[in-house]
Amino acid sequence: MCGIHGIYRLDGAPVESAHLSLMGNITQHRGPDDEGQHIDGDCGIAMRRLSIIDLAGGHQPLSNRDGSLWLVCNGEIYNYRELRAELQAKGYQFKTGSDSEVLLHLYDAEGDDFVLRLNGMFDFALWDARRRRLLIGRDRVGVKPLYVMQDGQRLAFATEAKALLALPGVTAALDPTVVASYLQLGYVAAPGCIFKGIRKLPPATLLAVENGKIREWRYWRIAPTIRHDWNEAQWIDQVRTSLQRAVSMQMVSDVPIGAFLSGGVDSSAVVAYMARTSSAPIRTYAIGFEGGEAEALYNELPYARQVSKLFGTQHREILVKPDVVGLLPQLLWHMDEPLADTAFITTYLVSQFARQDVKVILSGVGGDELFGGYRRYMGGHYARRFQALPGWLQSAVGFAADRLPADRHSGLLNTLRLAKGFVASAGMAPDARYTSYLQVLGQDLIAKLMLGEQGCGQHPLAQxxxxxGHEDELNRMLAVDAETQLPDDLLMLTDKMSMAVSLECRVPFLDHELLELAASMPSAIKIRDGRLKHVLKQALSDVLPDDILNRKKRGFGTPMGAWLKRELAPLLRRLLSSEVVKARGLFVPAVVSGLIADHEANRMDGTDALLSLMNLEIWSRVYLDGRSSDDVALELKSYLA
Structure with a gap:
């Protein structure tokens, strides 16, 4: 696990070591244990290392015996032992015990298709000196991020965008063409990037530079084929076997390892199978919030304690009232791009807590996207029921629902918020209905909000x-999530926030073989009679109690919407005041003021919309205005004094 970066000079000039050092210095948090670089004329690759496997011998860059191949790799290859044995049987000699070294010899043996043999999370850069060829790539699901910048003289890449900003001649400039896309989803979807001139390499993608020519291609996609030859019992057995295998594989480590435990189905399942695999007690970590009703809705500590007791884990938990104002500038610097998902705050806090004991953590991220765990997946079910009502009753319900109050941080008002969304979208086509659930702001509102002729263009979910490919509605939604929200929101924040404290986070639910299994499952097996994640819960019925399997789901975020109405209200009003909005020159001040008023009056739950605007302004102060995160934090705190 580390951060990688490098430069290929398209103009043939030699790469300067100092430039690679600048990139590495800015991402030292990703790899505080070691650093290294290899330069061969017009190409240089480098890394910052967090030592996890082969602590003494895994220094990078790695090379083969004759020095014709060089590699830097960020991540973990979970099937490296099997691949290593296979390659040794073919005569390949290994210099280290590192999992990453298998990439060198596998590339030599099989060419670019070697990535299809890898089970892991990774981004890598491989220099083939024989062909004067650079190959960079990213894992199938997009667990590890990779940014690319290209101008007339060079192609540069890095695990974090800020490393590219450290290069001479590169400045932090906003790309106005992605602002609308960001407002629609609350994150910037690949290949877009908030920085002008920088882009994300999409998941499951390779990019090669050879003889000055650049070629980029997708090497893997989730197959849209559904299997109908297994009954439910067979599916349950397959899920059990695959999840146990994935968790066991991802427990390989030469350093202490633990697990995030919220007490939800997914994290509890990971802990259950870790406990079955390990001879020693598992270390688990949980977080809760101090406060009133809103904070209580996000406090899952009692469930985490129950699961911990069940499996005899070494459990630690923290109850926090986070210094959000002090944290946001720092965390947005680490994120590289603004984000409206408050889970990045929670993930950072619990990662920081766990890092006191362990270097590797397992997470339940991905279970909802594989097996149908979000309420929005029930949209078609509710729409069909609504459309079965008489026309006059549909109109009356729609009229009433439009006037319901909404607030996700109150039990009753959150139910009303969901009801409003389902009723408003009931008459839409399935794709449009699902888009309405996912978007933070609609295209019509964004058109009113944004200054100039930028417009919204094609919705980022359209592609x-x-x-x-799927014909059935549920699997189609799951496939869209796997291409968008999963890599560009959930996995991005998981990587950036855990690596901000030098913690490696692994996600066994996103083992690609388990993902392929879930993608081939009929939707009626995933959600049955309104029961979300039916097959997963049935598969876990022998290891988890019913009250954990069937309890109400809560997101792994913060009660930010409530805070924006209470203690953070002065911060919101100062950051999004008409004067500030006008000076930034992106949005119409009156429309922003209207969003604040609607949120405060519970006419809409504007948490994500306001946080997307607020975080964009804080991000702009750090990156566009060139201020330190500490300086910005002091300014924000003064707003609350």
Missing amino acids: AFADA
Whole structure:
């Protein structure tokens, strides 16, 4: 696990070591244990290392015996032992015990298709000196991020965008063409990037530079084929076997390892199978919030304690009232791009807590996207029921629902918020209905909000729907999530926030073989009679109690919407005041003021919309205005004094 970066000079000039050092210095948090670089004329690759496997011998860059191949790799290859044995049987000699070294010899043996043999999370750069060829790539699901910048003289890449900003001649400039996309989803979807001139390499993608020519291609996609030859019992057995295998594989480590435990189905399942695999007690970590009703809705500590007791874990937990104002500038610097998902705050806090004991953590991220765990997946079910009502009753319900109050941080008002969304979208086509659930702001509102002629263009989910392939509605939604929200929101924040404290986070639910299994499962097996994650819960019925399997789901975020109405209200009003909005020059001040008023009056739950605007302004002060995160934090705190 580390951060990688490098430069290929398209103009043939030699790469300067100092430039690679600048990139590495800015991402030292990703790899505080070691650093290294290899330069061969017009190409240089480098890394910052967090030592996890082969602590003494795994220094990077790695090379083969004759020095014709060089590699830097960020992540873990979970099937490296099997691949290593296979390659040794073919005569390949290994210099280290590192999992990453298998990439060198596998590339030599099989060419670019070697990535299809890897089970892991990774991004890598491989220099083939024989062909004067650079190959960079990213894992199938997009657990590890990779940014690319290209100008007339060079192609540069890095695990974090800020490393590219450290290069001479590169400045932090906003790309106005992605602002609308960001406001629609609350994150910037690949290949877009908030920085002008920088882009994300999409998941499951390789990029090669050879003889000055650049070629980029997708090497893997989730197959849209559904299996109908297994009954439910067979599916349950397959899920059990695959999840146990994935967890066991991802427990390989030469350093202390633990697990995030919220007490939800997914994290509890990971802990259950870790406990079955390990001879020693598992270390688990949980977080809760101090406060009133809103904070209580996000406090899952009692459930985490129950699961911990069940499996005899070494459990630690923290109850926090986070210094959000002090944290946001720092965390947005680490994120590289603004984000409206408050889970990045929670993930950072619990990662920081766990890092006191362990270097590797397992997470339940991905279970909802594989097996149908979000309420929004029930949209079609509710729409069909609504459309079965008489027309006059549909109109009356729609009229009433439109006037319901909404607030996700109150039990009753959150139910009303969901009801409003389902009723408003009931008459839409399936793709449009699902888009309405996912978007933070609609295109019509964004058109009113944004200054100038930028407009919204094509919705960022449109291409994902075009590529989805599935005919049935649920699997189509799951495929879209796997292409968009999963890599560009959930996995991005998980990587950036855990690596901010030098913690490696692994996600066994996103083992690609388990993902392929879930993708081939009929939707009626995943959700049955309104029961979300039916097959997963049945598969876990022998290891988890019913009250954990069937309890109400809560997101792994913060009660930010409630805070924006209470203690953070002065911060919101100062950051999004008409004067500030006008000076930034992106949005119409009156429309922003209207969003604040609607949120405060519970006419809409504007948490994500306001947080997307607020975080964009804080991000702009750090990156566009060139201020330190500490300086910005002091300014924000003064707003609350």
